[in-house]
Amino acid sequence: xxxLMLGWELPPHNSGGLGVACxxxxxxxxxxxxxxxxxxxxxxxxxxxxxxRIHSATQLQPLHRxxxxxxxxxxxxxxxxxxxxxxxxxxxxxxxxRYVEFVDxxxxxxxxxxxHAHDWLTIxxxxxxxxxxxxxLIVHVHATEFDRxxxxxxxxxxxxxxxxxxxxxxxxxxxxxxxxxxxVHRYGIPADKVEVVYNALDTATLDDGYQYDHRTxxxxxxxxxxxxxxxxxxxxxxxxxxxxxxxRAAAKACERYDKLVFLLAGDGEQRDELLQLxxxxxxxxxxxxxxxxxxxxxxxxxTVADIFVMSSVSEPFGLTALEAAHHDNxxxxxxxxxxxxVLSHIFRYDFWxxxxxxxxxxxxxxxxxxxxxxxxxxxxxxxxxSWDAVAKQCxxxxxxxxxxxxx
Amino acid sequence: xxxxxxVLYLHVHQPWRVSDYSIFDTASNHDYFNDxxxxxxxxxxxxxxxxxxxxxxxxxxxxxLLDSTPDFKVSLSITGTFVEQAEKYAPDVLEDFKALxxxxxxxxxxxxxxxSLAFFYSREEFExxxxxxxxxxxxxxxxxxxxxxxTELSYYDDIGSWAEQAGYKAVLAEGWDPIxxxxxxxxxxxxxGTDSIRLLTKNYRLSDDIAFRFGNxxxxxxxxxxxSYEQWLNAALNDGDIINLFMDYxxxxxxxxxxxGIFEFFKSLILNWSNRSDVSFYTVTEAAExxxxxxxxxxxxxxxxxDSERDLSAWLGNTMQHEAMRYIYGLEHDIIRSxxxxxxxxxxxxxxxxxxxxxxxxxxxxGDVHAYFSPYDSPYDAFxxxxxxxxxxxxxxxxxxxxxxxxx
Numbered sequence: 001x002x003x004l005m006l007g008w009e010l011p012p013h014n015s016g017g018l019g020v021a022c023x024x025x026x027x028x029x030x031x032x033x034x035x036x037x038x039x040x041x042x043x044x045x046x047x048x049x050x051x052x053r054i055h056s057a058t059q060l061q062p063l064h065r066x067x068x069x070x071x072x073x074x075x076x077x078x079x080x081x082x083x084x085x086x087x088x089x090x091x092x093x094x095x096x097x098r099y100v101e102f103v104d105x106x107x108x109x110x111x112x113x114x115x116h117a118h119d120w121l122t123i124x125x126x127x128x129x130x131x132x133x134x135x136x137l138i139v140h141v142h143a144t145e146f147d148r149x150x151x152x153x154x155x156x157x158x159x160x161x162x163x164x165x166x167x168x169x170x171x172x173x174x175x176x177x178x179x180x181x182x183x184v185h186r187y188g189i190p191a192d193k194v195e196v197v198y199n200a201l202d203t204a205t206l207d208d209g210y211q212y213d214h215r216t217x218x219x220x221x222x223x224x225x226x227x228x229x230x231x232x233x234x235x236x237x238x239x240x241x242x243x244x245x246x247x248r249a250a251a252k253a254c255e256r257y258d259k260l261v262f263l264l265a266g267d268g269e270q271r272d273e274l275l276q277l278x279x280x281x282x283x284x285x286x287x288x289x290x291x292x293x294x295x296x297x298x299x300x301x302x303t304v305a306d307i308f309v310m311s312s313v314s315e316p317f318g319l320t321a322l323e324a325a326h327h328d329n330x331x332x333x334x335x336x337x338x339x340x341x342v343l344s345h346i347f348r349y350d351f352w353x354x355x356x357x358x359x360x361x362x363x364x365x366x367x368x369x370x371x372x373x374x375x376x377x378x379x380x381x382x383x384x385x386s387w388d389a390v391a392k393q394c395x396x397x398x399x400x401x402x403x404x405x406x407x
Numbered sequence: 408x409x410x411x412x413x414v415l416y417l418h419v420h421q422p423w424r425v426s427d428y429s430i431f432d433t434a435s436n437h438d439y440f441n442d443x444x445x446x447x448x449x450x451x452x453x454x455x456x457x458x459x460x461x462x463x464x465x466x467x468x469x470x471x472l473l474d475s476t477p478d479f480k481v482s483l484s485i486t487g488t489f490v491e492q493a494e495k496y497a498p499d500v501l502e503d504f505k506a507l508x509x510x511x512x513x514x515x516x517x518x519x520x521x522x523s524l525a526f527f528y529s530r531e532e533f534e535x536x537x538x539x540x541x542x543x544x545x546x547x548x549x550x551x552x553x554x555x556x557x558t559e560l561s562y563y564d565d566i567g568s569w570a571e572q573a574g575y576k577a578v579l580a581e582g583w584d585p586i587x588x589x590x591x592x593x594x595x596x597x598x599x600g601t602d603s604i605r606l607l608t609k610n611y612r613l614s615d616d617i618a619f620r621f622g623n624x625x626x627x628x629x630x631x632x633x634x635s636y637e638q639w640l641n642a643a644l645n646d647g648d649i650i651n652l653f654m655d656y657x658x659x660x661x662x663x664x665x666x667x668g669i670f671e672f673f674k675s676l677i678l679n680w681s682n683r684s685d686v687s688f689y690t691v692t693e694a695a696e697x698x699x700x701x702x703x704x705x706x707x708x709x710x711x712x713x714d715s716e717r718d719l720s721a722w723l724g725n726t727m728q729h730e731a732m733r734y735i736y737g738l739e740h741d742i743i744r745s746x747x748x749x750x751x752x753x754x755x756x757x758x759x760x761x762x763x764x765x766x767x768x769x770x771x772x773x774g775d776v777h778a779y780f781s782p783y784d785s786p787y788d789a790f791x792x793x794x795x796x797x798x799x800x801x802x803x804x805x806x807x808x809x810x811x812x813x814x815x
Contacts, residue, residue, distance in 0.1 A: 222802055222805070275790055276727060282726075284730040284734075285798065
């Protein structure tokens with residue numbers, strides 16, 4: 001089975017979970033016997049990707065460094081669909097046009113059995129490849145423009161591209177029931193065309209000899225010795241992530257229980273607003289900002305934490321919650337986050353319900369028993385979901401489509 | 408009856424700027440003031456730059472004028488954090504200042520050693536810092552200050568009465584119109600409830616003509632000549648005895664670059680003034696002693712020399728600034744109790760008013776000035792690094808007291 005995988009990023013040049021999911025899914029598919037051509041919009045070295053052929057559509061550096069990453073809210077996009085590629089590569093639309101052109105050429109020589117396109121970024125290329133080859137198109141939705149826009153509507157051109165892709169797709173994969181619901185209700189796609197395939201956590205990658213370094217967050221370790229509980233999140237600081245509500249809940253929690261501190265690992269457009277808010281609420285000394293973290297600092301952020309909060313307003317899946325669980329965190333997750341669908345031993349709240357989040361934070365911080373039960377029990381849950389199972393689901397989907405039995 | 412004259416007072420200060428001190432530094436390294444980057448957070452780099460542009464050339468100008476004219480006088484306030492950095496980075500600059508003071512015609516004005524807002528948070532800490540400054544002035548310059556200015560010329564009635572009780576003969580403040588209410592800034596006043604101390608108010612129009620407007624090509628008076636300016640001084644003296652020209656020392660060469668002609672302007676102004684037989688120069692204390700009070704002048708609310716508001720809002724105008732100061736002064740009791748001089752010194756360096764100033768967010772009216780004077784990318788960055796430094800001070804304090812009680 002030859003799979004044309006259309007992606008936008010892969011580790012270590014990823015700006016978020018999209019690249020991680022694409023990597024592990026491709027690897028599991030390759031292990032299951034698929035032959036994979038993976039197209040990226042930039043050129044860079046990706047270690048441990050021998051199991052597939054990687055194609056670079058441009059000679060650009062990884063895009064997330066210059067604001068064309070998978071998560072940059074494309075509020076400035078005004079270029080219409082089907083635009084011709086130009087010599088310029090200064091906007092995300094320029095890069096997408098070049099990406100389509102590249103895929104166009106690629107499929108002239110290698111005919112895929114299935115085309116697997118990830119998110120709006122590669123949908124146009126997926127449609128083109130389908131037009132040329134007649135191979136079935138699977139559109140894999142990791143996030144819609146509604147998610148990226150937080151509570152807003154988002155960019156209409158992005159919506160249009162998504163809508164067209166969802167219509168043209170032979171099959172749609174949604175990363176959660178929440179996302180499936182969006183696809184069905186907001187894009188008017190028949191429910192039986194959409195299959196939910198949850199992301200998994202590849203614990204093998206995480207258990208790669210990592211050792212916690214207590215010096216990384218030495219001050220937080222010191223506070224923990226003094227009896228403090230660390231509640232953390234590891235995320236981009238954007239509207240989608242619901243951090244302003246998290247901050248409000250943090251202040252409410254501190255009113256009732258003083259020995260709580262908050263680690264906000266990451267960076268983003270809302271950082272200044274969050275700093276200001278922490279001062280407005282009088283808890284600036286209890287909120288820690290790391291800036292963008294990678295490697296040891298990233299892993300240690302999970303480890304130093306006792307509680308992980310996923311405060312998203314709209315989160316199609318939310319792999320970081322599973323990563324946090326793997327680092328012995330008790331989880332508090334909004335009902336608007338897809339990852340919650342595969343977990344039972346967690347606290348849930350609606351992203352706007354700051355009173356409830358404050359309650360849950362205080363409850364865990366003041367009960368070692370509760371913290372222990374949440375932490376231990378959730379581990380049994382996420383280990384049940386594997387990338388091998390995801391690959392199996394995809395393989396059977398490809399097989400069905402190949403034999404012409406469309407849904 | 409004394410001759411009318413000008414009271415030139417220059418403020419000399421450098422803060423210990425905090426480096427990009429991250430959460431990963433917190434509790435691991437304790438040096439917040441040792442930025443080695445090419446940015447303006449590198450204190451040594453900034454000091455050397457300002458020394459070349461301002462301190463060295465201006466000290467030369469002042470020394471020449473003191474040597475060549477018998478009656479030229481000037482008052483300086485020199486902060487402890489400046490002297491520390493001069494001793495460390497440019498000892499020759501400090502020697503130049505000593506030579507100025509040694510002429511006997513340069514008065515050193517008292518203030519807090521750390522250029523802090525301590526008066527508004529802790530009277531005890533404030534008095535300790537004023538005493539530290541006096542000790543430093545005695546040690547370095549061999550003189551005892553007889554006049555007082557509070558940080559950023561922040562002043563209200565309590566500072567006047569405090570200064571009198573502390574034995575000072577003069578105290579400085581902004582000559583802000585709403586306070587003067589039609590009265591002239593060009594005569595000494597009496598703070599309410601005091602007997603002998605004089606309140607000298609800055610003539611901000613004439614001071615700012617030099618400090619802020621001199622090099623501004625869009626100013627209608629540009630380019631300003633020493634003779635035009637002298638006529639303005641003459642006119643101002645019609646309704647008073649003294650003109651209080653208060654400004655940052657760094658006006659000369661740093662805020663107004665050499666190529667604006669600021670040094671030549673200043674030399675001409677002083678020489679022309681000195682050549683006249685009808686006018687004179689006064690130090691701050693001399694001015695207070697030479698003229699009678701024009702009456703009582705009350706400032707019930709704090710007035711400063713900054714921004715169009717002339718209040719403390721550049722330092723204490725937003726919640727980040729209030730938080731930062733609340734945390735730092737909240738440590739006072741435990742810090743002092745530690746007796747750890749290194750720790751106490753770092754804690755005090757963090758009290759310098761420049762730190763909250765860098766966190767100022769009122770960008771739209773005065774923001775350009777704040778942006779120019781900030782070594783950080785944004786007020787939020789300033790706050791972030793400062794908070795991490797405060798946390799580290801807490802960590803060191805806890806380690807010192809080796810106890811698990813109290814806050815962190």
